Amino acid sequence: VFDAVEDLMAENAGEVPSISDIAERAGVNPTSLYRRWRTPETLAIDVAVERLMRDFPIPDTGTLRGDLEGWAMNVTRSLNGKKSLALLRILVGMQTSEAPGRERLSALIRRGEEMQSVLARAQARGEATPTLPDVLEIVLAPIYLHILFFGPIREPGYAARLVDRLFALTPAKRGAVKKGG
Amino acid sequence: VFDAVEDLMAENAGEVPSISDIAERAGVNPTSLYRRWRTPETLAIDVAVERLMRDFPIPDTGTLRGDLEGWAMNVTRSLNGKKSLALLRILVGMQTSEAPGRERLSALIRRGEEMQSVLARAQARGEATPTLPDVLEIVLAPIYLHILFFGPIREPGYAARLVDRLFALTPAKRGAVKKGG
Numbered sequence: 001v002f003d004a005v006e007d008l009m010a011e012n013a014g015e016v017p018s019i020s021d022i023a024e025r026a027g028v029n030p031t032s033l034y035r036r037w038r039t040p041e042t043l044a045i046d047v048a049v050e051r052l053m054r055d056f057p058i059p060d061t062g063t064l065r066g067d068l069e070g071w072a073m074n075v076t077r078s079l080n081g082k083k084s085l086a087l088l089r090i091l092v093g094m095q096t097s098e099a100p101g102r103e104r105l106s107a108l109i110r111r112g113e114e115m116q117s118v119l120a121r122a123q124a125r126g127e128a129t130p131t132l133p134d135v136l137e138i139v140l141a142p143i144y145l146h147i148l149f150f151g152p153i154r155e156p157g158y159a160a161r162l163v164d165r166l167f168a169l170t171p172a173k174r175g176a177v178k179k180g181g
Numbered sequence: 182v183f184d185a186v187e188d189l190m191a192e193n194a195g196e197v198p199s200i201s202d203i204a205e206r207a208g209v210n211p212t213s214l215y216r217r218w219r220t221p222e223t224l225a226i227d228v229a230v231e232r233l234m235r236d237f238p239i240p241d242t243g244t245l246r247g248d249l250e251g252w253a254m255n256v257t258r259s260l261n262g263k264k265s266l267a268l269l270r271i272l273v274g275m276q277t278s279e280a281p282g283r284e285r286l287s288a289l290i291r292r293g294e295e296m297q298s299v300l301a302r303a304q305a306r307g308e309a310t311p312t313l314p315d316v317l318e319i320v321l322a323p324i325y326l327h328i329l330f331f332g333p334i335r336e337p338g339y340a341a342r343l344v345d346r347l348f349a350l351t352p353a354k355r356g357a358v359k360k361g362g
Contacts, residue, residue: 089274092273137322138346142317144325145326149273165350
């Protein structure tokens, strides 16, 4: 199904195909697609996040700062492109009534879990570790705001600057402050 | 024209009316509306921001922290409502090609200028003063992200917490640090 969506979008200048076209190409029953995703937009977003996770896993650089800088730069690079931006606009433009239940966006949930395990890995190493909401509020939200309202991000150090701000607000691990504590 | 848009939206359950309906109600030439705003959505957003500025001017509490907390709480309250949220979704959902030039959203520009003058007032009083981009990135962006992705903000201290974070990142005025400096 995911391959069918990608192929149809590539053939169609990034336009979101209909559920029936996707079902036909994938050789599945359209009813099952409707049941799981409700709209072709929800399915397209799920596919895009899936592709993002495959092409840009959150890097494992040995430090949380390195991991988050790599992740934030990849998010910026991806959303600076037309296709991902169009899908982000669809996602945020959905009326609440038609917005997908979060359970329909399984790839987005797995992306959140991937970030949670990156944070847990850092904590286990004894690094100062922000919470997931802090990462979303301090790093992701300004990237989205900038791209949605002012267009692509051209400032080279933008993502790194946001990650610096995140760490400036994250208290050092207790163990690192009190010697032997 | 603005009254006509508000009246038509109130009569129509918040639906954005057509340019020709607005022109007819306001007794103006539709061509002039097309020329200035291009789409009824752009006009509707301009009207909404105009109303926001009239109903919720940025408060003048005597301290920048008080001003920004009042502003952030008003933004949250407004976007927790269905009508403003629907317009925000329209604004962020617009494709770049059809997105209004910023010069078409005159009320949004005036709102930015209003915030600039609030910041200038605080600076003149000798207070620690963040930049406008910092206010947008640290306070406004998380409010938008939360409301667009996770729904209305129910946490009572949310806006104040973001303003605290903004000031935690804003260096104290040099004059306030060096006595007599």
